[in-house]
Amino acid sequence: MVTENKLYALDFDGVICDSAIETGITGWQVATQLWHDMPKDLPEQIMIDFRYVRPVMETGFEAILICRLLFEGLNPDLLMSDFSRQIDAILSRDQLDTTELKKRFGEYRDNWIENDFSGWIKMNPLYTGIDKLLQQIPLSQLFIITTKQERFVRAILQANQVDIIPTHIYGLDRKLKKPQILNDLQQSHPQTTILFIEDRLPTLLDVIHTPSLSNIQLYLANWGYNTTHDMQAARQNPRINALDTPSLSDLKYC
Numbered sequence: 001m002v003t004e005n006k007l008y009a010l011d012f013d014g015v016i017c018d019s020a021i022e023t024g025i026t027g028w029q030v031a032t033q034l035w036h037d038m039p040k041d042l043p044e045q046i047m048i049d050f051r052y053v054r055p056v057m058e059t060g061f062e063a064i065l066i067c068r069l070l071f072e073g074l075n076p077d078l079l080m081s082d083f084s085r086q087i088d089a090i091l092s093r094d095q096l097d098t099t100e101l102k103k104r105f106g107e108y109r110d111n112w113i114e115n116d117f118s119g120w121i122k123m124n125p126l127y128t129g130i131d132k133l134l135q136q137i138p139l140s141q142l143f144i145i146t147t148k149q150e151r152f153v154r155a156i157l158q159a160n161q162v163d164i165i166p167t168h169i170y171g172l173d174r175k176l177k178k179p180q181i182l183n184d185l186q187q188s189h190p191q192t193t194i195l196f197i198e199d200r201l202p203t204l205l206d207v208i209h210t211p212s213l214s215n216i217q218l219y220l221a222n223w224g225y226n227t228t229h230d231m232q233a234a235r236q237n238p239r240i241n242a243l244d245t246p247s248l249s250d251l252k253y254c
Helices: 020-034 044-056 062-071 076-081 083-093 098-115 117-122 130-136 150-159 178-188 201-208 228-235
Strands: 006-010 142-145 193-198 217-221 240-243
Touching: 006 178, 020 044, 020 062, 020 098, 044 062, 044 076, 062 076, 062 083, 062 098, 076 083, 098 117, 098 150, 117 150, 142 178, 178 193, 178 201, 193 201, 201 217, 201 228, 201 240, 217 228, 228 240
Parallel strands: 006 142, 006 193, 193 217, 217 240
Antiparallel strands: none
8 A cells, every 4th residue: 555655666677677688689789899709699598698697787788798708608607606706807808998888888779769669668578567566656656766877767668658757767877876875765755664676685785784774665576687596585584575576565564
């Protein structure tokens, strides 16, 4: 049940939108611009491996590096277990600048949207039932906290007839960590209970390790980009509530 003293803050990729296919394609195509030994078409097995590795990816531009490492033959399990070190290693080895990678990633998406908007939208489907959940939450109480650029979030929501107040989207553009955004929301809505729905366990743990956020109610979206181990760890953590479906009735502690 929704009441006026609740604020719903949802992640986007892995909670609202299943963007793995589009992200993998974009990552691959940008990678072909940087490494010319890669074929134009994304191999099916690399797409399968990318989906497998997706739970450890935090920001879209990392898809470029994941695709390159998979193309070079890096074992997906090693990438899962040693993600940060492998990403840092290829950045250093090939002298890559993360700002430039983010720029290229965004530009490729912009061009795709401009030239084939319907095709791009098809590669970014909403999870089943999530549109109904969003429509049950009053606009004034709905926020999105994501590492995706805000213009892409707006485009996908608009294409799916989902309304949101534009200033309630906190994306990559803000250059803020999610705990900081939650803290800011908490400060600006002091009498409000904040529910944060996220598919990445590490992000939820970051919130738990932030003392000022002890009153935030946390939910792991099991339908998103997480692993069986993540789900098991979440169920053992008293601060985290597991969500198996995007239903308002499953938000038990509202």
